[in-house]
Amino acid sequence: MSHLLDVENLWVKFPTRNGVFDAVRGISFSLGRERLGIVGESGSGKSMTGRAVLQLIRKPGRVEADRMEMNGTDLLGASDKAMRKIRGRHISMIMQDPKYSLNPVMTVGQQIIEALRTHEKVSQAEARKRALEMLDAVAIRDPERVMGLYPHEVSGGMGQRIMIAMMLIPNPEILIADEPTSALDVSVQLQVLEIMDKLVKDRGMGLIFISHDLNLVSKFCDRVVIMYAGRIVEVCEASKLHEAKHPYTQGLLNSVPDLVHPRPRLEVLTRDPAWREAPSVSALL
């Protein structure tokens, strides 16, 4: 049986002057109709994993894998044209900061309508109607007015909801959320996440939630993958994160302050060079 996404032995390689740099080193995971969290520190390869699935690694970077399939469709050997039909329509991605990820010289409406009309032959009027509905679905008040606004005229939280609307309007099956709330104020983070979570659930989509925030991930995901130095060091149920066995995961958990049980001094994470070379744990289903 194939899942929404099956990835086996994925490598992302960047040739540099001092030899090949491996950003992702042989990880395997699958995604069902679930919410999969990928957690790790900066440079652990979590964003690269998301972009590799969409085949959006910038040249001269290379993606190699034994298998990378979406619903049984091969993504590795897919032509540029075939990938364009998959991007947006089947797999979509939300990026970190709406300030930079929305085109500054196009209105919100133009950008959402473009996302829809790239994949569906619908009239301008119909597309506009659906865009309005979508904006309404991400809890934007007065969508008519917002359609005509430019990205610099909306707030960060609103920008990210617009981004969600834009990425979900062609009805993709998989959504990759790459640190979707890191650039937002704490006060709107939860609101944005709840909207995204609800839409993903209602549409029965698979979600890959990339973050460095363990608490957030354990709250919004079913399974959590912990990455370190381009490998997966641990996979566990989100609800059982506190039972994690790997010293890196434990170290991460221990370095988070706790309001209920305050500690006089937070633990400092000490990294063991052996983790780097330990074989990657499979997160296949």
Place this chain on the structure above:
Amino acid sequence: MAQTTSQKGGQRRLPVPSWLRKTLTTFATVAITLLGLLFVTFMIGRVMPIDPVLAVIGERATQAQYDEAYLALGLDKPLLVQFGIYVTDVLHGDFGTSIRTGKQVSEDIARVFPATLELATLGTLIGVVLGVPLGVLAAVYRGSWIDQISRFVGLIGYSMPIFWLGMMGLLIFYGILGWVAGPGRLGVFYQGLVPDRTGLLLLDAMIAGDWTVFKDALSHIILPACLLGYYSLAYISRMTRSFMLEQLNAEYVTTARVKGLSEWDVVWKHAFRNISIQLITVIALAYANLLEGSVLTEIIFAWPGIGSYITTSLLSNDMNSVLGGTVVIGTVFVALNIFSDLLYRFFDPRAK
């Protein structure tokens, strides 16, 4: 709190609509700029160690004639007063008489400026039409052979002296191959055949429907225009490339790719639309540069434009013509700047 502050600020200001205030500010800036330009040029002309009187009456004149001309030119008055008189005259549209041609300077300029305008416009057009796509392609295929070619083309454009390229061009395409006509704007047989309406020969010939004149004028202008176009192409393509590289690395371009757009749409609909705003300024600057009159090109091709007019006047100490020409060029420069500023405001939603 914030509201009361702004209300206070509002009360202090005159009740002038913002667009009017902006327009007035712009006009004031332009006036001051032009006055400064005039002042500097005027002073340079006056402090040059050349006797302006001798330039008018010649070296064999008697002392009485000399004194008469000295007074007539107003040279006995203080410099600032002389400058004041000159500015007043200019404001009345009187730039004085050219010593060299014996005609009104304004008349001279009306004759030479269209020649430069025609050449500069065609040159800029060539530079934009070829330079912008070349720059975009060089950025999209960074490091490929097309990028190398564009770099090479740009390097030659920056480093080769224009007079050398001009002479080589004349030698090859006029002297050896005979593909184009030689120096000047029009062959002697065709001169005066079409009525002078705009001063732009190509346009005049088109209006008159005289296609033989049009062909001859085109054959004359094409080589210098290509040469100037090549230089603005070098500049425009380099700028386009670096603007484009910056945009192609932006996150919204990744967003466009995630949406599943084709590479063409990603490049032209998303990235290019963002650089078009910056490009306007670059193109306006390149155009203004050519409008200043490319002296060397005009001299090599015997092009009767404003660049060679000012240079010749300067060499014969004809300061009225130099001043007049400088004012015209300055005005054009400022006008183009304002124009690109306006376009900027129009095209960039963030500037509104």
